[in-house]
Every structure is written in structure tokens, then in C-alpha cells.
Amino acid sequence: MQFAKDSFYMTLLQRLVALNPQRTVTLNGTTRPAIIVAENELVVPIVPLADAFYIEWGAVEAVARQTGRRMILAMECVISYHTFGTVESGVDRGRTLASLDMELLSICQPFWTPKQDYSQAPSVDLGTRIWWTAPSLGKVSGSEAARNEGLPRGSEGVRLERSANLKVFFFPEEDLQ
Amino acid sequence: MSTSPLRAAMVPVTRRIRGYFAPIDRVSGTPTLFDPGKYGIFSLDEPPAPWIDLGWIDNFQRFCGTATEPVRAGVRGAPQAQFRGALDVRLEFDFREWGKLQMALAGGSEHMNVLASDINANPQPSGGTPIFAAAVLPGSTASEIVLGVGAVDGFSAGDIVAVDADYQQQTGYVGSGIAAAYVSDPADVNRDVNYIRRVTFNLGRVAQKTVTSLVLAQPLLGGAPLSQAGVQKVIAFVDREGGTFFQEWSALFVAEDEAGGRVCFHYPRLSPTTTLQASVPLNQVSAGSSKVFQREEEVEIAKPIMAVALHAAFQAMPHIDENDGQTVVCYRSYFPAAAAALY
Numbered sequence: 152m153q154f155a156k157d158s159f160y161m162t163l164l165q166r167l168v169a170l171n172p173q174r175t176v177t178l179n180g181t182t183r184p185a186i187i188v189a190e191n192e193l194v195v196p197i198v199p200l201a202d203a204f205y206i207e208w209g210a211v212e213a214v215a216r217q218t219g220r221r222m223i224l225a226m227e228c229v230i231s232y233h234t235f236g237t238v239e240s241g242v243d244r245g246r247t248l249a250s251l252d253m254e255l256l257s258i259c260q261p262f263w264t265p266k267q268d269y270s271q272a273p274s275v276d277l278g279t280r281i282w283w284t285a286p287s288l289g290k291v292s293g294s295e296a297a298r299n300e301g302l303p304r305g306s307e308g309v310r311l312e313r314s315a316n317l318k319v320f321f322f323p324e325e326d327l328q
Numbered sequence: 329m330s331t332s333p334l335r336a337a338m339v340p341v342t343r344r345i346r347g348y349f350a351p352i353d354r355v356s357g358t359p360t361l362f363d364p365g366k367y368g369i370f371s372l373d374e375p376p377a378p379w380i381d382l383g384w385i386d387n388f389q390r391f392c393g394t395a396t397e398p399v400r401a402g403v404r405g406a407p408q409a410q411f412r413g414a415l416d417v418r419l420e421f422d423f424r425e426w427g428k429l430q431m432a433l434a435g436g437s438e439h440m441n442v443l444a445s446d447i448n449a450n451p452q453p454s455g456g457t458p459i460f461a462a463a464v465l466p467g468s469t470a471s472e473i474v475l476g477v478g479a480v481d482g483f484s485a486g487d488i489v490a491v492d493a494d495y496q497q498q499t500g501y502v503g504s505g506i507a508a509a510y511v512s513d514p515a516d517v518n519r520d521v522n523y524i525r526r527v528t529f530n531l532g533r534v535a536q537k538t539v540t541s542l543v544l545a546q547p548l549l550g551g552a553p554l555s556q557a558g559v560q561k562v563i564a565f566v567d568r569e570g571g572t573f574f575q576e577w578s579a580l581f582v583a584e585d586e587a588g589g590r591v592c593f594h595y596p597r598l599s600p601t602t603t604l605q606a607s608v609p610l611n612q613v614s615a616g617s618s619k620v621f622q623r624e625e626e627v628e629i630a631k632p633i634m635a636v637a638l639h640a641a642f643q644a645m646p647h648i649d650e651n652d653g654q655t656v657v658c659y660r661s662y663f664p665a666a667a668a669a670l671y
Contacts, residue, residue, distance in 0.1 A: 214629050214630070216386065216627055216628075223629065223635075225629075225630065282633065284630055284633065318630055320629060320630070320633070
């Protein structure tokens with residue numbers, strides 16, 4: 152399962168670097184592509200960084216009627232991101248969020264990648280692919296607006312955020328038997 | 329509704345069926361027989377030789393079209409005896425896993441290995457003029473093909489290879505160990521020295537290389553290669569609609585025994601068919617059409633993602649049971665669960 156998680160993350164990271172090399176964040180003193188797997192980071196109470204994609208993994212289940220020698224597993228994935236815009240007034244926060252939306256949709260295509268073992272360098276191809284559904288972009292929600300004075304979605308707030316949901320499918324491991 | 333309690337140990341419980349096939353000696357017509365007394369409840373992951381595990385299958389259905397006819401007599405025409413009419417037994421299922429043998433059985437005719445082509449070859453849908461074969465050297469086994477220093481350089485780990493003899497203008501069944509095709513006239517196959525490797529079941533994936541040999545991930549089905557055999561790289565598999573050859577294999581299907589009792593279905597001789605049985609349920613017929621045979625089935629993973637399954641259908645062919653000389657087409661065997669009542 153970890154191979155599938157790592158392969159998904161590394162694929163999106165490499166695609167993001169190719170698509171928009173300027174989309175970086177500085178985390179723990181290191182500047183890196185702005186795609187982060189929350190469970191791989193230090194356990195410290197920290198506010199998520201703006202203009203970065205955060206990957207979180209959810210429930211896993213076997214896909215019905217897909218029981219070969221190795222069952223196909225489906226793993227829920229949530230990718231969340233938020234922005235304050237690029238200017239102090241925040242007037243471009245909607246446009247910035249739209250850019251993040253389009254970047255996410257772009258780096259998710261094609262919807263598959265080889266499953267690699269990234270625990271060794273160079274990584275090793277495990278012989279199968281992982282694949283995933285197209286991301287479903289959830290509602291935009293805002294925050295940090297004055298209470299009781301906001302729009303229904305709060306998008307007048309300075310912070311705009313969105314979560315995208317998808318499912319990643321994979322065989323648990325290689326099978327040549 | 330009955331409220332009588334079932335005796336649990338007498339209820340076979342399963343959620344899936346596993347398929348095993350074994351070759352038939354096509355020259356003598358001798359099938360591979362499954363002897364329940366000899367093989368017992370074997371591990372499903374380790375079938376007895378020469379049975380080949382083709383994985384879990386889906387939508388397994390056995391159709392019996394063999395009618396029983398009464399012999400009537402007397403004023404009232406009452407049945408006095410019965411006899412069985414023409415044997416007509418079929419089965420259908422979906423292979424959930426694709427492989428050389430699964431495709432060959434579902435397709436039913438010659439199954440082609442697409443050999444790596446010479447770059448200047450004319451295009452052919454089942455593969456054009458291939459790159460020359462590398463000669464197999466003595467000392468090769470079913471799992472390790474010795475080619476010699478230098479000759480192994482033409483292959484890489486991960487390659488699929490066909491290992492079989494050169495075609496030498498013979499007629500009859502061809503393919504080492506397993507009949508893969510029938511040649512009536514050498515001219516039909518253009519006297520192609522590569523023809524046997526185009527159809528052979530002796531395939532392997534190169535797991536690793538040594539200085540002189542290819543080590544295969546799975547052993548060749550036909551065993552150690554013959555002397556004068558050659559090796560060629562296989563790029564893909566092709567089956568074709570048409571063709572005159574009929575695959576014929578022995579088959580064994582096992583219902584996974586989750587509650588202890590195991591049910592097996594053994595067909596000594598199965599031949600692929602595309603003729604639909606009259607008893608095929610209407611809900612399995614394409615909407616708005618007459619009954620048609622569907623080559624593939626789609627199994628939803630999450631819309632619009634589908635797994636593609638190979639749909640296969642077979643006509644059961646007759647076999648003489650040596651114990652009593654009866655002509656039969658299939659056997660259903662049952663291994664009762666431990667301590668289960670017998671009736």
C-alpha cells in the first residue's frame with residue numbers, strides 16, 4: 152500500500168515541477184515543490200501553508216467483483232489547498248484558487264502511473280500501475296470573514312480553500328506467479 | 329418459507345470459482361484426467377501437474393441441453409422408461425485475468441505470439457517478418473534458457489520470449505508439448521521457419537540474465553526446450569476472429585471451499601464455442617438484438633473505470649469412462665466437509 156501512496160505522490164510532484172516550477176513552499180527550512188503528504192511530515196502543530204497541495208489518505212476497501220489473485224484496492228484521497236491571493240488586498244484570491252484548481256487537474260492526468268518502490272534509490276518498477284478517478288473538486292469555502300456578515304460560502308473572506316476527492320486503485324503488490 | 333434448520337456442514341459455501349486447464353494430446357486424443365481420489369483437496373495455489381492455474385473466474389454457468397425422453401406405452405401412453413437424448417453440455421464464464429492461455433481459450437482458434445519485427449518488415453496484423461531467432465544451447469531447462477555469451481545481449485529482463493523449434497515443413501499438430509496449431513500444408517504457413525514460435529505456448533518472461541542464459545519467471549509449459557529450438561522476443565498476443573483450428577483442453581473448476589465442503593467440476597475435453605445455448609437467460613443478451621456472443625465483459629471498478637474480462641464458452645466433448653465404458657462429458661465431484669453427515 153505504501154508503494155501506491157508513494158507512487159501517487161511522486162508522480163504528482165514530478166508533474167507539478169514540470170508544469171509550474173515556481174509552485175514551491177518553504178517547509179522546515181527547505182524549499183520544495185508545493186505538494187505535501189501530511190502524514191510524512193513532522194508531527195508538530197502547524198498551520199497548513201497557503202498555495203500548496205496537501206495530500207491526505209482515507210479509507211481503503213477491496214473493490215467488489217475484482218478478486219483475482221490479488222484484489223484491487225481502492226483508497227480514498229483528499230487533496231486540499233487554500234490561498235490568500237498574491238497581493239495584500241487579496242483581490243486576486245479567486246484567480247489564484249482557479250490556478251491551483253487547474254494545476255491540480257493537469258497534474259492528475261493521465262490518471263495512472265507505474266507503481267514504484269521509492270524506498271530505494273534508484274526506485275524500482277514493481278510491474279503494475281496504479282490508477283485513479285478524476286478529482287472531484289469540492290465547494291469553495293472561505294474563512295476569516297467577519298461573522299454574521301458573510302456570503303453563504305464565505306468567499307468574501309481573505310482565505311479561499313477547496314478540497315478535491317479522488318480514489319486511487321492498485322494491486323497490493325506485484326504478482327508474476 | 330421453510331424454517332427447517334440446514335445442517336451447516338452439508339452446505340457448500342463459496343464466493344468464487346477457480347479455473348485450471350491442462351493440455352490434451354491432440355494426436356491420440358488423450359485428455360488430462362483429474363482423479364479426485366489421487367489428488368484430493370489440493371491447495372488451490374498449487375494444482376497437481378500438469379494442471380495450469382488460470383485464476384479466478386466469474387459468471388461461471390453450466391448448461392445442460394441433454395434431454396431425457398420417455399418411452400410411452402399402453403392405452404394411456406404412460407411413461408414406461410426413459411432414455412437420454414443427444415449429449416449437449418456447455419459452460420460459459422469470464423476469465424478475469426488475461427494471459428496467453430486465457431486468450432487462446434476464449435478466442436478458440438490459433439493464438440498468435442507477435443514476434444518482434446525486423447524494422448524493414450512489411451506490417452502484418454499478427455506480426456511481420458521477425459528478428460532472427462537465437463539458438464538454444466544444450467543445458468537449457470524449462471526455467472533457464474542457455475544462449476551463450478553475446479547471444480543473451482539481444483534480450484533484457486522483462487522481455488517475453490517464445491522458445492520452440494524451427495518449423496521444418498512438417499504437417500500435423502505443431503508446438504512442443506502442447507498442440508498450438510495444425511498445419512495441413514507447409515505452403516499455408518509460407519514455410520516460415522518461425523511459424524511454431526508464432527503460435528507456441530512455450531513462453532516465458534525473462535526475470536534475470538546471466539552471462540550466458542535467460543532465467544525465466546515461470547517455467548515453460550512444454551518443459552525443457554528441444555535441441556535446435558530458437559528463442560524470439562514476443563511483443564504482444566493476438567487472437568483472430570476466424571481460423572480453422574479449435575483449441576481443445578481438459579478443464580477443472582473448483583468452488584473455493586469456505587465452509588469445508590469442496591465442489592469440483594471436471595471436463596476431460598472442452599472445445600471453445602460461440603454458439604449460444606437456448607437456455608441463456610434473456611438478461612444476458614444484448615439489448616435490442618438477437619442473441620449474440622459477446623467476446624468481452626466489462627466489470628465496473630468505479631465509473632467510468634472498467635475491468636475487461638475475457639468471455640469464454642465451451643462445448644463439452646465426450647470421454648469414455650474406463651470404469652464402466654460410459655460416454656460422459658463432465659464430472660461433478662464433492663469432498664464433504666470434515667464430520668459432515670453423508671445424507
